[in-house]
Amino acid sequence: MQKTARILAISLMLLCFISFVTHALTLDVQMGFDHNQASVGWIPVWMEISSEELPFQGEIVLSTTHYNILRSQQRQEEYRIPLSIPAFSKRQYRAVVWYSGSPYQIRVEANDIVHWENQIQLDHKGQLANQVLVISDHGTGFEFLRQNELPTQVFYSQPRYLPVEWLGYQTIDTIIMHDADLHALSSAHVDAILNWLVPGKSLIWSGSGGYQSISSPLFRRLFPMEVRLKQTLTFSESENLTHPLLNSVNQLEIWQTQVEEAHIWLAYEQHPLVIHNHIGHGDVYFLAFDLEAPQLRIDQQRHWLFGELIAQKRWPRTATVSMDGLTAKILASGVWHGPSRYFLIIMIILLSCALIGLFYSIQVRKRNVLLLVFGLLVINGVSFLALLLVFNDTQRSVNRLMMDVAFIQKHPLSNRAIVEGYHTLIVTGVGDPEVTLRRTQGSITTLAPNADSLFNLLTTIVRPESVSIPLHTETEWGVAGFRTHYVAELPIFIDVAQSGELLRLKITNQSEFSVDQNYLHYEGKWYVLGPVLPYQEQFFIMERNRFGHSSLNAALPKIESLLVNRNSPDVLRQLLEETVLKELAANNYGDELWLMSVLQGNGFQQIVQLSGAGSREFYGFLLTPISLMLKE
Template identity: 20%
Template sequence: MSGWKVRGGSNFILLILLVSSFTLSASDLTTDLMLGFNGSIKLGSRAPVSVSLINSGKEISGELKLELKQGSLFQQELYTVTYSRKIELPANSRKRYFFVLPFKSFTLPLRVSITSADQRIFEREIDLKQHLSREQLILVLSRRISLDFLKAFSAEPARVIYPHPEYLPESWNGYEGVDLLVLHDISLAHIRPVQVRAIEEWLYSGGRLVITGGVHILSRDNSPIKELMPVELLGIEVLDRPGALELPEKLPVVDSRLISGKALLKEEDTPLIVRQKRGKGFIFFMAFDSSEAPLSDWPGKVALWQQMLSQESTGLYPDPGIEEKRGDAELLLSGLVKNPELKYPPHTVLLAFLLGYLGLQLLLIGGPLLKKRRPALKWLLVMSLSFLFAASGYYLFNQLLFREETALISLAVIEPSWQQGLARVKGELALISSCNRDYQLKIANKDTAVTQWLPGHKLKPAYSFEVRRQSDTAVLIVRMGELRARYFRLDTVIDLPIGGKIQEGDGIVTLRVENRSSFTISGAVLSARGSIFKIGALPPGVTKITTGSPLTGPAADGTVVSALIYGSNLQGRGGLESGMKEAMLESLRSRELADIMIIGWIKEQVLPIETEGSFLKRQNLSLVYLPINSDEVF
């Protein structure tokens, strides 16, 4: 008995030591969270979240999770969106992890947790209401707080924020709530290439960037940002009373040579203000610093900054509640779900199987072969035939022909930038399954923004999903449960270089287009100021030249273009692919066409998605919608 007490005491002491060890490891972990930009998040937009972890104890291996509730607390219609990453923290180390979260509501807190060895070692809830901002967000990268005057120049209430470059987003969609980004009087030695890429992709998606002049801009430390500049920097030049600015005194400016874009203001051969279009966005370059003398009281400063702040809205993102609204995706995907090709099993195969079974049974019961046989033998044969058909039916329908129980359908609209190499991809993803199981979809681009689309359903926990970042992929984890279909919107920027030259003169349009991407653009057409010209297929690496007759002819609306792109492709085949094309045509018909643009479609999977297991159907289709800036027409 005493031995038992000793062992029990030893076990109790061991338990205390284990708990103490766990508590120590948790206390050795220090966390630092940065929400949005210096703690400011615009309502209804995505924003960056950085989590800094300092481990002053033993090695920690686990998972970092950020959980957001979506839906209505008042109506008790909620589901959870989880963003997670694996973490590895060696002893006495420090690491920072970046996320981009969609802050659609500020009613419920953000939950941050860390799990290691199936134990939760850290958990914290953050009240989002303290970080809410309804104002325009102007980000200024500067050594000095010298651009606060921009608040007075904005037509809407604005907030000027001076974030540290290290906390800039690593993904383009982290800038969703930003109205203007200004690079001013700062060394960008610590800005990482991935952050520069994020700014570049944000510009293609509709962002606005202002780069101001000064000695700092010539520093080697700013070499990453020089890739974004529309000018070649040559040095510092002192202008003697520049007439373009109506300034009665000398002004030091950055001497430069225009590479691309348009010089809005120049003094002889020196560009002073340059505007360059990047995709849907703009870059402004100013060869001077308007916050310093003699321009600090310059009358033209107000009009200059108001022009940059009042550019038409970027149109980057839909209304915060769009994921619950009816749109093209609902018309598209809900029709595809009902497609006969997705029903299990196909009616024709099932009918043939039943007719074969009934025919053989009738032959056994009433046929001449068994008329003189004993009834017991006859019924034994009938039962044996039933068992044989049951086994063969299981093998045929479940193991041989229809092992794949799921369909994955992806549709996208691709908006490339002429000559500039990047493209915005807005995709719709449907996962249709008859099984109650988890699915993991690995999306090749880790910066893809994933939003759930809920077609008229009431929100509930079954709609929860998780986005896990693994290396260079974003893993979407969903559970079907009692739901037959799950719908998601994907939004990202990819490399898709398409370029060439377009000339216009004497009523003739000549287009030289080169497809430098890895995709084949099928059924391409050129729509130019009221006329439509057929280009045809554009395989990778192929250059085509198209010459159009005088600019008269059919109105270049979406209906005419869609008929020319697809022609008879929609006839005859039917089925799932035809339904997808019909849906894409409907999207094209509803679009307002630009004066000059190229339209076509891509059947390959533009945004690679890997899945575990096999699928009953896997269909992809993308509409290419490429407006050409009038400044690029010669």
């Protein structure tokens, strides 16, 4: 009996102790890449949370400040990630967030009680022409790339910290896989890297490391070839002098590979040294030798090799990748389709006439005053029905209007484009809209710098497994701004050739979009080309220094007459186009050839969908670097 009482007492004390214990949580965070380095843009966040006590349910809140252009003030923006962790366990969470240069506050909270809090000051790196991510277990060894002619920024990351969304790699131009333990990569990682690669990025796979590296699922997806054991090549003195890479190399250990000749980028006799493959419009290279080989440890050789590979197919980068600076202008230009001023004037005249008619009946014709009641009811009823008849469709569409401004970048010969979409959703009346994005092709960010506070769910992060976001509005009037990043099919191909003073340009439009207008940047001048209809091909021939305008502003068509209704949707569309084109043209394009095209159509509806009835205004601005296609 005494023993039982003692056990009970101890159990009670233990229970009391447990009930008083707070949630002992620890959070390990990496933002951006190794050492929290990042440049402005979408950056990956890796978090590992461990609970040393009871199970925990709450939220991870990532907050930062962004300058809100519309409200002219700094505004706190938040990502919220639902968190659920069993007792005595660890769990990893990943997200991709927008980094604008401001520090991030991270906290774990449940029921408005903060259980863990920290501030992350990222090591802000400038966005250079070429951003390289080295995926390696060592975090060093590629500093020589910074001496490249092309200004290059090098980031390092271990495989476990890699994002599982392609958007997390958005700021990166080239990935180098070097001696990394890849067993931590999931199929989502592989899909993300492939999706990032497809529009035209580059990946270089170093032959360092053991067999586990080349037997990884990612390698097999990138290089469909047979890799056997390693062998040692011996070079004669006369041979090795001929090639910058093999200069002063006597022996080199390489992987034996069996690959088609078309894929060999560099070989020694019958032994492939560098193997090349296309993934969509992206390029992948496999270096069959160990970069850490003692004979190759001269920076000059590696410098030459990477300089060649990276320069093979580099996307010229625009000065600003994000259109953040344009958001205010885009949102301020939401075209409104309501009745015009003229309709109001007609309404006032008709109403006055009806009143004069009523006056005439009652005062002059001495009709019964009951006619007044009847007359007023008729006037109101008829006006309501007439308005309903004329504007019902318009009003219904205004009830759920999505402005979709897409900033599209594409390789001239690729049919896959990277789209940065800015969406303004105007919701009036009853019913919450839902926006759906195909997860495999892109991400919705709810951290729209100008998202309206009327939408209370806008700051909830969309996890990779989510496919749609419901936007709940508490009032009858709400506007949401959000941004999407996705890859979409856009079969518009551009070919260019130069002969003497003439530049020939062929635009093949195999898409459903109509190319309203094309503007060519050629030797510092802007040339206005014509439109290209859907499923048509158009040739343009230009003579150097003829009919070009020194600025795009001069090249744009003018709204000439003062009598033009500047509020009509057509004129507003033109004004919006002008605004965005001028902003895009403000970038420094140097002497390179660029083509700016204005697209019209129904938008990329197969990827970003708006639920329920409503209309969608799409404005597409395609920016294509065509210097790389130039043929003499």
